[in-house]
Amino acid sequence: MSINETLSDCRFCSVLSQANGEDPIGSAGTPEHYLIIEAAPPWSVEIWLEPQPMPQQVLDALSFVWERGVKIRQLAIAPDCEYSQPGYTRILYYRRPAGLFAKFQKLEFIVPDDLVGSLAIALLKQPNDLPSFEQYRQKTDHIRELLVCNHGNHDAACGKFGYPIYKKLRSEYAASGGQLRVWRCSHFGGHQFAPTLIDLPYGHYWGHLQPEMLDLLVRRNGSVKGLYPFYRGWAGLSKFEQIVEREIWMQEGWDWLNYHKAGQVLASDEANEKKYADWAEVRIDFTTPDGSMSGAYEARVNYSPLATQSRELSIALQQPRPKNKTTRNL
Incomplete structure (x- = not known):
């Protein structure tokens, strides 16, 4: 994005968020x-x-x-x-x-x-x-649904930046009769990360999307590390757990998406009067789809507010130690 484009779009929170280097991780919704x-x-x-x-x-x-x-x-x-x-x-x-x-x-x-x-x-x-x-009832369990926020009445950034991403996904990736559908959807939080997307049934949230990374997101045909700055987190985990899960995914690769998993915060700095807690110790339990391997990652996350909206992350991830079959630490 050029300086002139940045200045012309400076009223949009998502442009300021990107300019400040705000990391979207930990901002995914956690609905049941x-x-x-x-x-x-x-x-x-x-x-x-x-x-x-x-x-x-x-x-x-x-x-x-x-x-x-x-x-x-x-x-x-x-x-x-x-x-x-x-x-x-x-x-x-x-x-x-x-x-x-x-x-x-x-x-x-x-x-x-x-x-x-x-x-x-x-x-x-x-x-x-x-x-x-x-x-x-429709038999569509095999269909992947990509929902791109286009709710311009809720936030102008979602309308301005969301529609081009939707249009590219819809025209280039959602072939007729295929296993992928793409939708314009209403607001689901995190408009400062526009353009934003939810990938269902997995429940992955994405933000600050750029056209050049859509092929990797959809086809999963390259290194997962290319998606690192766009990942808001997985809906199955809370904020600190989402931060740790991203590090595990970067280490495990695409297979990690199909692992069955759950998280828990073992200890944390209670926020008290502060808006943000500074640290947490997290455990992510997992098992492979066939049950041949299971274990748990453990990590300590330091999450320090900076002068801007971005956050400084320090993660100590231990390799997994076996739990019946295997557990790992980050």
Whole structure:
């Protein structure tokens, strides 16, 4: 980006974030559920509090889980002339599995428009009613969904920088009838890292995306280290755990994405009056998909605020020590 381009875009938080060298790691959301509904843009800032374009039953279902402290990320996706059907609405629902996991569990439905609210109630509030929607269920567990934030009404940077990334992904990578779909979606946090993307069913978050790194992100056909500065983290882990998981991934390579894993913070500097904790000791347990190897990485993360928005990271990662079969330290 040239100096003139930087100056002309200086009002955008994402441009300032990149100029300050802000590392996006640790900023991924950590929902237990994703509720994703087709809805034509433009989307208002208060899309999830207004009965348009979402039916009131959708808002009621969300209120039900919010009141119970359930962590859910609700998203709108723009209909696509190839993917979508007039008179019908697509609903994607992802749920975090119990224990160690690599991917979120997926359900997809395409229902008549007048059944959107009823299905949302069944998914979030009355699961015993789900069998009545079985005829609308889609067999798409094999399809990878890339959601690029294009919610310009929420943050101008997401609209300005998100659409070109969406357009390139949609036109060059999402072939008709393939195993990848690309969507414009509503805001999911971290607009200072625009353009941002969620990769489902894995739950990887990306930020500060650049066109030249999309081939590596989609096709996974080169060194993982090229993705290091763009990775916001994995939704299955908390902030400090996400920081450690990135280091493990850089060491293990692409196979790591399919390892079943879980994290825990063993000890940390309680933030108290500070906005940020300064350090944490973290453990990441893992097992290979076939169960032939399992273990745990342990690491200490020092996370010191700088004068700018960026953070200085120091990570001591121990090689894994065996746990039945193997554990590693970073």
